[in-house]
Amino acid sequence: MFVSGQFIDSDWKMHRKLLNVIRQPYPESDTAFSHSVSACLSDWGMDGKLISVTINQPLSEASVDNLRALLSVKNPLLLDGQLLVGGCLARSLSTIVQDGLAFAQGVVKKVRDSVKYVKTSESLEEKFNEIKQTHQVPSSKKLEIDDQTRWNTTYEMLSSALELKKVFTKLGESDPDYKDPPSEEDWSQIQTLCQTLKQLFDIANILTVPPTTKTIAVFHEVWKVQLDLARSANNKENQFLSGMTKSMYENFDKYWKSTCYILAIAVVMDPRFKMKLVEFTFVKIYGEERAASFIKIVDEGIHELFHEYLSFPMHSTHGSYGEDENGQSVKIEDSEGMDSNGLGLSDFDAYIMETTSQLSKTELDQYLEESLLPRVHDFDVVGWWKLNRIKYPTLSKMARDVLSVPVCTVPGNMVFDTVRREMDSYRSSLRSETVEALICAKDWLQPEKLEGPAPVIKMEIPI
Secondary structure, eight states: OEEEEEEEOTTOOEEEEEEEEOOOOSSOOHHHHHHHHHHHHHHTTOTTTOOOEEEOSOOOHHHHHHHHHHHHHHSOOTGGGTTSEEEOHHHHHHHHHHHHHHHTHHHHHHHHHHHHHHHTOHHHHHHHHHHHHHTTOOOOOOOOOOOTTBHHHHHHHHHHHHHTHHHHHHHHHHOTTOOSOOOHHHHHHHHHHHHHHHHHHHHHHHTTSSSOOOHHHHHHHHHHHHHHHHHHHTOSSOHHHHHHHHHHHHHHHHHHHHHHHHHHHHHHTSTTTHHHHHHHHHHHHHHHHHHHHHHHHHHHHHHHHHHHHHHSOOOOTTOEEEEOTTSOEEEEEOTTSOBTTSOOOHHHHHHHHHHHHHHSOOHHHHHHHSOOOOOOTTOOHHHHHHHTTTTSHHHHHHHHHHHTOOSOOSOGGGTTBSSOOOOOHHHHTSOHHHHHHHHHHHHHHSOOOOOOOOOOOOOOOOO
16 A cells, blocks of 8 residues: 655645555455554654545445544544545546446447457558548547557547548448448447546546646536536436446446535635635536535535634744745744743733634635636636735635645556556565665655646536
8 A cells, every 4th residue: 555645835835755655464454444544644743734635445434434533533623534535536537437438348349349450450551541531531530459458548549430430331331351340329329438438538637747736627527527427327318328327427426425525625715716616516516405505514614624723723832933925934932922022922912813803804704705816727726825825824724735635646647547556576575664665765766746737727517
């Protein structure tokens, strides 16, 4: 088991580092996983500093409850552990894609066999291209046989073949050796499948960029998938579509339920959307009556989370520290209760803060009531909070934590994998400590990739 940490530092830069490599006992138990994670976090001194754990392997409800309960003991705030455990989006996408491909395996195999037939020899491929040119088929895509361990290659194979279906049809009419080409009904089903997979393919591509804040961009895509799959699964006019998306929706709904809370809170931290987008999307998904209760949960949750940040200890035996305008740590008060001017008015300062907060709005209320910022694609939400950390000293810290929550646990080159990669026999034969030292050292010593551009947020709204 690999345990990685992701955070935004005091310079407002995103970091992701491997923390531990843990060998779990076999067979796995409901408690073994949670105790391994808890021990790792304690070793790194993260007790009381954790906001969320994203898991990339299927766990039983008992295991999830056990992990949440164990982590909540050492992280007693943060909404009673409601944000502590979430799923990996890449794994969830891989699971539902495999559900769809399994349902349509008959027509998928026909297309795969057709592509293989064309690619078996150069003469056949030349004949295929001649037919394409003769009939002026407008497609720039190239046929490639898919790698069934990476679902993006299957999607690309199907979408390329779909654009070239006329060529396959003409090849079947002129080549007696080309057996069982896809029928019109088969192509219709492939088109339905590709339309469903494209949305998932676009989301997965967001996860392939270097570490950056993805929670907001992911929310914009995930809620549309949740809505579209729900509609498709209940489509009575297209039996193929409803049959294919039924299990896809059931599996994705589990992911949505486990992560929509933290994703919604992250969206509220975007000054372009705040609670407005949460209200809009929940009404779309649940209808006005049901949405009201979910919107209330998010609204109350974000206020409770803000008050928990306000309640974090302000003082320590070594003095308390804050950030100046340049992000540098500055001492506010020493261990004797004296303020920086030595006047001994710390109690008076506390009184001022308490009475002032009763008369004025909180940072959160002030932030939520301000007008939304214009929507621009290249908006840097983390950079905005960095610039406004003086105006929102507490809320900015909360935003920094929430926006750093990882939505994916696998590196970009493994986002599309349909099988889990296993450790080779050589490393498996080594002692656990040696394996951990080798893998962690490699991760720690290699230079971190520079943050890529913020994912483009698409605002197409399903009707």
